[in-house]
Amino acid sequence: MKKILGIALGVVTSIGGFLDVGSIATSAQAGAAFGYSLLWAVLLGTICVIFLVEMSGRFSIVSGHTITAAVRKRFGFAGFILPFAAALLVNLLVLASEIGGVCVALQLLTGIGFQVWAIPVAMALWLLLWLATFDVVEDGTALLGLVTLCFVVAVFKLGAQPGELAAGLVPSLPAQERAHYLFLAVSVIGATIAPYLFLFYSSGAIEDKWDKSWITANRVIATSGMSFGALIAMAVMVVAALTLKPQGIRVEEYEQAALMLVPALGGWGFYLFIASLAIACFGAALELSLATAYAAAQAFGWNWGENLKPRAAARFSMTYTVFIALSALIVLSGLNPMKLTLFSMAITAVILPLTVMPFLVLMNDRRYMGSHVNSRFSNVVVTLIVVLSAILAIIAIPLEIIGSR
Amino acid sequence: MNDIDLVRDILDTQVLDREKRALGKVDGVGLELRDGAPPRVAYLEIGAVTAWARLGPRFARWATRLASRWQGEAHPYRFPWSRVRDFGIDIEIDADAERAPPLDLERWLRDKVVKRIPGGQ
């Protein structure tokens, strides 16, 4: 019974945690510019993420290590330090984007400029991590994150045609604006396969003390949670396609996306958009801050754990404190939040190979995985993900330059 | 079980104290080369300088300079194999994290920073 409850909670957490500023921004842009035709990017990204999340859970369950600790142990300090530094830098930018997302939501609500909100939001973020436990953070944001289901409701209300939606699930190139299309495809996939997601998941498995009896539960949570989450991301794209595209509204700023729920849900739609943006971003910001502190602590061997009071894990707590402070500074600098988001999604795609390649080695190492090593099928999938991420990494930056107009 | 692989099982492995608190990772291994006898493991070493030095001589100099401004880290923490009580996923040693040097920074942060912030007590 407890296992079923655990699975349900895990699934809800994954749904609520799936959407973040990157998914919202890229899906909204994609829907507004190209209708349904980028749905396949969400699908592809989700399939990859399901495999990666399931593997990271299985890895932590069987080996008793978190991924970061295992990467250091397996590849040595010298071998892991570069991917680690790259991941830290990217995380900083993504966190700034998430905080920016919350600030923009507050700007939409109150009319007060987003920069003003940077410090209050950062303080709220920090306070929650400082005082709360892992369960409160995870479960709280998960439940609140369900507000994003309003996008799914809107899809039904707008009467989207399943046949047309299905067509979008097949990759195709448009006649015009190919660079922009490909750029958005890369960004959508980068927004979906966020490395912090599965690194956080791996740490969560250890925090929640998952043992081998959780192997099947892990598979269920990874698959259902990520699938349902993906449906919400797709819903954002569909709603944008149905409400923004016909008006010719290109989502260059969050303000342009803010009204996308109004046709389906009336006046409430505006507030639901704001709530979805704020909550999804805040939840992601919490996860990201924790994920970074986890990574540093697990890499260097410090005491770590959100369930520990700050005084019991001083370096761990100070890491997320400093990290949040730095991100807040980036938001304060006034950089356009939408541009920052798209840039950080492209950068995420660039370092993806560095984060996924160790998986291939670790998941086949019997010293860590015992009899639970990857099947040949899983290996093929991860290899394809590595190849895909390498392609994305190579084309992301040129496309960013050409295609983000 | 008599055979151990140093690189696979010991280097970069998490070290815990008696109470299973984290002391750090095995950043280095001191090997004593002897005439006419096989080299023996003199000590295992925990230290940020030790870890960074593995990247190359330039990093070693830079790390030592930074660490000498922080007293504790200039002298890496060393312990012999005899202090190891258990060894599997992590290495548990006979030590007290409260008094061990690798946690100087941890203790300093705790006493000077964390405890001064509300909620950190």
Next chain:
Amino acid sequence: MSRVIALERYVGKPVRDADGAEIGHLHEVRVRAEAGELVVSEYLVGGTGLLERFSLAGLARQIALVLGVRHSAGYVVPWDAMEFPEDEAARCTRRAADLERFSAVPPEKR
């Protein structure tokens, strides 16, 4: 007369044989417990079948291994055939041809 070396600085770095040829990277040091101490039995150098901890090239070879590509053999260097000069690469005192080879992944210990 004895001296203590920082072993970690030689791990993952190249090893030369008596002729000066590079025979691979030092990626494992096998020790055994003897009267409460750990003493070295042998060093493992080179070969794609085992850890090439350091380089991304090693990672690529690991991927090739995972996909089923055949791997080449490495060398076993006994404890009395390895020198660790100061600030230089580790050196084997025998020639590559005189060294024992290994190719299989070692049996699981735990």
